[in-house]
Amino acid sequence: MISTAGQRPAAPRARRRWDVLVAGSQPDRLATMALFFFATIVGVLMQALPDWVSTTTIALPLVIGAVFLSPRALPWFVIYNLVLLTLALPKVPSFTNRAVFTTAVMFLLGFIVMMTSFRRSRLGIAGSMGESMLADLSDRIQGQGVLPDLPAPWHAESVISSAGGTRFSGDFFVVGDIESGRLDVSVVDVSGKGDRAGTRALLLAGAMGGLVTALEPRAFLPATNAYLLNHPWQDGFATAVHLSVDLESGAFAVWTAGHPPALHWRAGAGRWTPLESEGPMLGLIPGADFHEAGGVFRSGDALMLYTDGMVETRSTDIGIGIDRLIGQADRRLRSNFAGGAKTLVDSVGGRSDDRALLLVWRD
Numbered sequence: 001m002i003s004t005a006g007q008r009p010a011a012p013r014a015r016r017r018w019d020v021l022v023a024g025s026q027p028d029r030l031a032t033m034a035l036f037f038f039a040t041i042v043g044v045l046m047q048a049l050p051d052w053v054s055t056t057t058i059a060l061p062l063v064i065g066a067v068f069l070s071p072r073a074l075p076w077f078v079i080y081n082l083v084l085l086t087l088a089l090p091k092v093p094s095f096t097n098r099a100v101f102t103t104a105v106m107f108l109l110g111f112i113v114m115m116t117s118f119r120r121s122r123l124g125i126a127g128s129m130g131e132s133m134l135a136d137l138s139d140r141i142q143g144q145g146v147l148p149d150l151p152a153p154w155h156a157e158s159v160i161s162s163a164g165g166t167r168f169s170g171d172f173f174v175v176g177d178i179e180s181g182r183l184d185v186s187v188v189d190v191s192g193k194g195d196r197a198g199t200r201a202l203l204l205a206g207a208m209g210g211l212v213t214a215l216e217p218r219a220f221l222p223a224t225n226a227y228l229l230n231h232p233w234q235d236g237f238a239t240a241v242h243l244s245v246d247l248e249s250g251a252f253a254v255w256t257a258g259h260p261p262a263l264h265w266r267a268g269a270g271r272w273t274p275l276e277s278e279g280p281m282l283g284l285i286p287g288a289d290f291h292e293a294g295g296v297f298r299s300g301d302a303l304m305l306y307t308d309g310m311v312e313t314r315s316t317d318i319g320i321g322i323d324r325l326i327g328q329a330d331r332r333l334r335s336n337f338a339g340g341a342k343t344l345v346d347s348v349g350g351r352s353d354d355r356a357l358l359l360v361w362r363d
Contacts, residue, residue, distance in 0.1 A: 032073050035065050036080065043084030050091040056102055058085045059109055066113045074117035078110045085110075147185070148178050153299070153363035154247055156183070157341035161355045163309075171307045171356035172205050176212040183245045184212055186220070187358050189259070189307040190238040204228070204238060217244035221257050221279065221290045228283030237283040241305050243360070250297035250362060255290045257282045260308055260322060262293075263329070265361070267300030272326045302337055302361035304329065309353035310345070324348065337361045 039061040045053040058081050065077045085106055092099055147156045162169035170191070176184035186208065190200045204224075211223050220242050228238065239259040245252040254262045258281030261274040279290030297303075304325075311321030328348050333340040341359045349355045 031068055032070075032077075035061060035069060035077065038064075039077070039081050039084060043081075043088060046084070046088035047091050050088070050093055054102075055085055055088055055092065055099075055106060058088075058106055062109060062113055066116060069117075071117050075114050078114045078117070082107060082110045147173075147175055148183075150178065150183065151247060154183070154245075154360070155337065155363065156185075156358065156360045157337075157339070158358045159341040159345045159356065161309075161345050163352055163354050169354045169356070170201050171309065171354040172201050173356065173358065174205060174208040174212050178247065181247050182217075183247060183360070184217055184220070184242070185305075185358060185360075186212065186240050186242040187259075187305040187307060187356055188238055188240040189309075189354070189356070200238075203231075207231075217242065217253060218255070218290075218292065221255050221282065222288065225257070225282045225285070225288050229286055232283070237281045239281050239308070241277075243303060243305060243358075245297065245303075245360065250301075251294065252297060252303065253292050253294040254303075254305075255279060255292055257288075257290055260306060260311055260318060263304040263306075263322075263326065264295060265302035265304070265329075265333075267298060272304070272329055274322065297362045299362060302333075302359060304344075305358040305360075306344075307354065307356045309355035310349040310357060313350035313353070316350075321349075 039058075042053075042057050042061055046055055046057060062078065062081050065074055065081075069077055085103070089095075089103065147158055150156055158173050160169050160171055160173070162171075171187070171189050174186040174188060176182075188201075188204065188208065190204055204227075207227050208220075208224055211227070212220055215223055221240060224238075224240065237258075239257055241254065241256045241259040241262055243252060243254050243262065254275050254277050256262070256277045257279040261276065263272045264275055265272050275293040275295070277291055277293035280288045306325070308318065311325050312318040313321070316324075325344065325348050328344060329340070332343050332347070337359060341357050344359075345355050345357050
């Protein structure tokens with residue numbers, strides 16, 4: 001008589017594996033079970049009605065699974081669909097060269113979906129949920145750069161244009177609250193451009209959003225520099241220009257970190273003047289100093305802060321680009337600053353780089 005002591009029954013073991021496969025919340029479990037059931041129906045129809053249901057129909061559950069299934073369940077779901085496809089092949093009415101090519105395409109599609117699941121496993125959630133979370137994170141971070149309603153006679157506008165035309169950009173704004181009677185705002189440009197720089201921008205924007213409200217203006221860039229040095233990434237540097245304006249007196253101060261100079265419109269002189277503030281890029285030099293430039297907003301004065309995408313291209317030196325930006329501002333903003341930020345971003349700079357511009361003025 002053969003002893004079975006210590007052996008686990010097959011059914012409970014299979015049930016445990018299934019429970020691991022569909023682990024998650026109740027809606028996720030139901031969705032996984034529904035997709036497996038749907039794939040089974042497709043597989044049965046491909047075998048029972050080969051003249052009516054093509055083997056390409058298996059692409060439907062594959063694509064739906066790629067969108068909704070978790071990384072844990074998706075590889076097994078792909079394998080299950082490919083097994084169903086294999087079982088249906090003997091039922092194909094005529095195995096022509098076209099049918100062979102179609103079958104190969106279906107197996108290639110399954111391989112691509114499986115590779116996608118392996119990459120997605122780093123995030124640990126389904127594709128649609130991951131995209132939703134990333135979009136929500138982007139909205140929250142971008143919300144930190146929304147300019148508040150300023151008291152009269154102050155106005156401000158900001159515009160960002162991504163190199164890839166997406167919502168993710170290496171340029172962003174960081175804005176503090178104005179409850180203290182002071183406007184603190186930074187224009188930041190992280191290394192890289194477009195989507196590749198977007199993840200770096202999300203990380204840094206979150207940290208800078210906390211620092212701008214917790215520190216005095218002159219301590220903001222040194223603290224950001226220390227943060228980047230303590231949290232390094234590959235090519236992990238950034239440039240920034242930080243503006244602090246006293247909304248009562250009009251006194252302002254500007255600090256730059258490897259960034260193009262801010263431009264000051266003096267209504268009395270009728271011209272734009274670069275402000276000579278200096279400082280190294282953020283994340284490169286420990287204990288770096290950032291030298292201040294300042295002045296006072298008079299009636300009709302304005303300040304322009306922007307990123308290098310506005311003034312630098314592969315064929316244009318940054319000095320020439322600044323002169324071109326000043327020339328466009330002279331022509332387009334002389335009589336009215338309203339809408340000027342978008343006007344300049346649309347007309348100046350290279351489309352292959354992220355562009356951001358902030359315009360602050362006093363009536």
